[in-house]
Amino acid sequence: MKKGKVLTKETLTKIAKYLLIISVFLLVFNLASFTLRNDDFFHYLRTGQYVLEIKAIPHEDIFSHTAFGRPWINHGWLSGVTFYSLYHLAGLKSLILFKALVASLSFFILFRIMRQKKVNIYPVRTPFNGSRPSEASNGVYLALGIILLAAIVVYPRLRLRPLIFSFLFLSLFYYVLHSFQHRKRNLLFFLPLLMIPWANLHAGFLAGFIIILIFCFAESLKLGVKKYFNRDWGSILSGKEIRLLLVVTLVVILTSLVNTYGYQALSYSFQLTGKEIFMERVSEWRPIDFSRIFYPYWIMFGLTVLALGLSHRKIDFTDLTLFLVATLLSLSSRRHIELFVIFTSPILAKHLNIILKKRMTFRPKAWLFPASLTILILIIAWTAIRLPSQIKIKEGLFPDKAVDFIEENELSGNLFNPSGWGGYLIWRLYPECRVFIDGRLLVYGERIYEEYGAIFRGEPPWEELLNRYKVDIALVDYNRKHSRPNLRDRLYESQDWRLIYWDDESMLYIKNLPQNQALIDRFGYRFLNPDGERMDVGKIEEVIGELKRKLKEEPSSFLSHHLLGIAYGEKEEFTLAIGEFQKALRFNPGEAAIHSNLAVTYFKKGLLSEAIREFREALHLNPDSAETHFNLAEVYLKANMPERAKAEFKKALKIKPEMQEAMFELLKEER
Incomplete structure (x- = not known):
């Protein structure tokens, strides 16, 4: 063989x-x-x-x-x-x-x-x-x-x-x-x-x-x-x-x-x-x-x-x-x-x-x-x-749902958009909509690029520039790098623009014109500004109503749950607020602001250990937040942990020295 x-x-x-x-x-x-x-x-x-x-x-x-x-x-x-x-x-x-x-x-x-x-x-x-x-x-x-x-x-x-x-x-x-x-x-x-x-x-x-x-x-x-x-x-x-x-x-x-x-x-x-x-x-x-x-x-x-x-x-x-x-x-x-x-x-x-x-x-x-x-x-x-x-588009980077809304409702015209979305919008919306800017910088030149920056920052003459370019639709992101007020605030405050769609990535505004009235009546948001935690306390029930409407459309929206938690907090309904913050964290556990607001709510309910836990998690995600260090120091004071409070105050002041006066006022109250 x-x-x-x-x-x-x-x-x-x-x-x-x-x-x-x-x-x-x-x-x-x-x-x-x-x-x-x-x-x-x-x-x-x-x-x-x-x-x-x-x-x-x-x-x-x-x-x-x-x-x-x-x-x-x-x-x-x-x-x-x-x-x-x-x-x-x-x-x-x-x-x-x-x-x-x-x-x-x-x-x-x-x-x-x-x-x-x-x-x-x-x-x-x-x-x-x-x-x-x-x-x-x-x-x-x-x-x-x-x-x-x-x-x-x-x-x-x-x-x-x-x-x-x-x-x-x-x-x-x-x-x-x-x-x-x-x-x-x-x-x-x-x-x-x-x-x-x-x-x-x-x-x-x-x-x-x-x-x-x-x-x-x-x-x-x-x-x-x-x-x-x-x-x-x-x-x-x-x-x-x-x-x-x-x-x-x-x-x-x-x-x-x-x-x-x-x-x-x-x-x-x-x-x-x-x-x-x-x-x-x-x-x-x-x-x-x-x-x-x-x-x-x-x-x-x-x-x-x-x-x-x-x-x-x-x-x-x-x-x-x-x-x-x-x-x-x-x-x-x-x-x-x-x-x-x-x-x-x-x-x-x-x-x-x-x-x-x-x-x-x-x-x-x-x-x-x-x-x-x-x-x-x-x-x-x-x-x-x-x-x-891995072989897909990274989630949360592009306004896919907002673009779906634009296509479903057959919106057309001149867009204002973040430069980082220009290419995606060209792919999805051309030729019905044309972009304001995209990554082809030499095509636009320095003047248009500078005008784009001025509009995005909400600097005068932002409205004149939008009118000059005959912009009909403004699709904006939640970019936190720009100081307030910025374009998102200007659009919300303006009588010439109306919010008709928003989600966790973007907000869609259209001009307040007679030809757009049917869309505004059907989809418009009159009281809610998704970009921010500042709410009109006098209209809080209307804000809650609009948030609940959004959650019926998109139950998995972490931002809707987060904002609803803030709204309940304004009404001092802390148990409901905690429930909404926890739902928001299930959909987006990596958002420091949600942990921070949940911590504040725990603090208001007197749940100090829970507040400390959430503030620490918020700082793990965003260690450079002076406000969070300051708030954690306040909780430590209440919990009779002065040394830890002192350490957090030092961190807050190192990041934001102008908080020193607020720290002294808080210490006076505690005494």
Whole structure:
């Protein structure tokens, strides 16, 4: 009887290596698979639909009423067509999976660059069969670790937007140039071919110029230093190879003009960076700071500096130039983090490998195969559990219910809207409604952007501006960043506007005009202002009536239960108030204001321990609330806990020093 082949330990180790590779890239796929949470995606989606239906690429704005007809450099039109084609074929879920696939492919290309850099980790001193294993089969573990770190660094940027294509194409450019530099394969002729789609997918194609020019500069300088000073700064291209690279660079620049906007596409990013107001207020253009979200970036930066310092004799000048340029760009603007990750990851892997190779050895263990298999099975199971909850639009970010109301009641006209909802409203409501503003800032320019800000803050002449732009519908959010009074207060107080719909995310006002009277009579709210806890005590029964009406329409509205609790509190019906606050917390346990108002109600009922518990929970959710610290201090005083009260007063005063007088008044009363 013929016996089957027995897998050797060496074979099992090789299988374990591939299992780990699959596991890591499945983790990367998971990292890139998260709920859709960026508004800009939607205007690209609507643009793609428009292009495919009309068979024309718009060169002027068609989506807004404020900038209608203005020039529009739609640099991501091909991304929009790609997005809409996938959406039309397989729905929104397919787009999130597609984005994760593109991100994973980009990281796999970086992984291949690391292998080209001979990131072979540690030499095996005791191979299973007594022979030295090849570098190709030995040790991918460090490279995989760097890939995971890189994925964590760039994770906040892996959103469903045209930028994901720049991540892929820049990785491809790096792979082609690195292969040419190390004479692995001459694929330079692919670069002009890659540039044509890239220049139509995203304005980030300029990063292709950056990397190819870095290679031209660094390789030319290395050749000159070798020729005239006999110094070796890394692997050197010949003069003939550098001339070929320069020719390809010129062709790449020329092929970038093969787009629907010609040379104007080249100037897009420079136009945007030239607008100071956009640089200050658009978060992705701000410099990197030391907030928690950027900790992985600083870890990667620190590791790279350390690795380069400890292996400085092995630094290739091209690598050094790539790292310095990537660092300068990423420090100046957080939108360049992905460029930093692409340029730096292979360099970090190479130099950590140089350091660790001298100090450590790797011996394959018998447990490596079962451990790798177990890890893969666990990751597959986790993916199966996690993925269904991630391939959707993030709840609570967009005014989907308000838009449903607009569509059901066939409202049309000019909108006023938050800029962060503009893309979503374009997707859902164009052409019946046109937006005031969205994320296409260059289309609107500084004047419209400043007017938008003035209206949103409720600053004069907000009403004149709304009239000038013939705004019929105002859809506003509950943004707490703006000081009071703001537009939401102005609309509520104005006789020219009426609230006809609201929910936990938005409020919808329409002009108080005869043609809108039927809608106002049917849906209008006369007494309730959902945006705030200030209520007219004289009209409290009417407010309660409107809140109960809303709860019949939407029983799961946490805001309705919260406001009803406040209204009952105004009537000193504390038991009913507590019940409503508890219902609100069932639907939204992470809202600090609900915990705080529940605590106040417990305090008024004399339930001090319950009040302390809820105030502490509110502070856990929002530790920077001076009012909550102050209120908790008051409860501690009543509970005869003076030391704890003193500590809370100190925290309140540190956040808001002007509360000192109120503190003294309270202490006088207690004495």
